[in-house]
Amino acid sequence: MAQTDIAKQLNVDRKTIFRVKKHLQDEESMDRKSGGGRPVKIPSAEIKNAVMANPTKSIMSHAIDLGVSKDNVSRAIRMEGGKSLVMKKKPLLTPDVKGKHLLRCKGLLNNLKSAAGGRVILFSDEKTWTVDHVHKRRNDRFIHRQSSASALWPPTV
Structure with a gap:
């Protein structure tokens, strides 16, 4: 033929x-020749070093500083075993602060027990009274490595 x-x-x-x-x-x-495709704009090792230097900085900020797209930074972090996580608030309760809390709670409990019958006490979380909430937890992120040998510390607010 x-x-x-x-x-x-x-x-x-x-x-x-x-x-x-x-x-x-x-x-x-008949395989595809090696070396084809677009060359790497910035090596992933450089992205990794920038992220490890400041893990609390947003991925978008890293991308702007390095002059690459957000997707390139995200991909480099994922390939290195990293993950973008939200920071959690963690109270710093030292034994001294715990002792103060215990004393205040005991005093408040005694005050309630001995209060007059007609007295009205209103308990409230002061944050419920805030009209414009300023702090958004989703904006505070950090990069966390999966492997324990080179884990980036998870910062807390």
Whole structure:
């Protein structure tokens, strides 16, 4: 069967058939040549060093500073085993502060026990009275490494 007929049956260009035939005669591989594609704009090691230097900085800020897209930074972090997590608030309760809390609670409990019957006491979380909440937890993020050997410390607010 002629190469032109094969090209018509497979609905491909004649050059493709000639090229495949030449590769098969020369016993060359039909695999894609290495080195193709767009070159890396910034090495992932440089992104990793920038993130490890400041893990509380947002991915977008890292991208702007490095002059690459946010997706490149996210991909580099994922390939290194990292993950972007939200910081949690953690109270610093030292034994001294715990002792003060205990004394205050005991005093408040005694005050309630001895209070007059007509007295109304209103307890409230002061944050419920805040109209414009300023702090958004989702904006405070950090990068965490999965492996324990080189884990980035998870900061707390």
